[in-house]
Amino acid sequence: MCFSYSFIEQQTHEMSKKIWDSSLYKLIRIDFAGGNCFKVQSNLSDWVSLETEMGNKSTLITKVILEDIEGKHYSIEPNDNGLRFAKGELTYKEYKNLQEKGNALWITIFIVGFLLIFTLMSVLVKFVL
Known part of the structure; x- marks a missing residue:
């Protein structure tokens, strides 16, 4: 399955x-690939004005950095778990645990896939030679 980079950006x-x-x-900052960031001004009232202010929409x-009423900052990724945290459905600890489990799952899938390909190649070489 192949996705274009612009699809992921969108x-x-x-x-x-x-x-x-x-x-x-409160949304206070947006971080982009490549290390750039955009600090959200308090006078921006909607997403369209925010994107206009950011300029390059294809980055x-x-x-996404959020701030609670006590001034504590939370760094979340723009995904379903991040949205659930922002809505208050998850605590930050629960959000971090879900992110770690997701990362561990992808690492496990990669390792199992690599081992499967290696095993199949070994069997193929054994029977061909």
């Missing part, structure tokens, strides 16, 4: 917009 923008619209927290959003 998805991160859409998820970030959902986080902006439904968050219990991959990697993190």
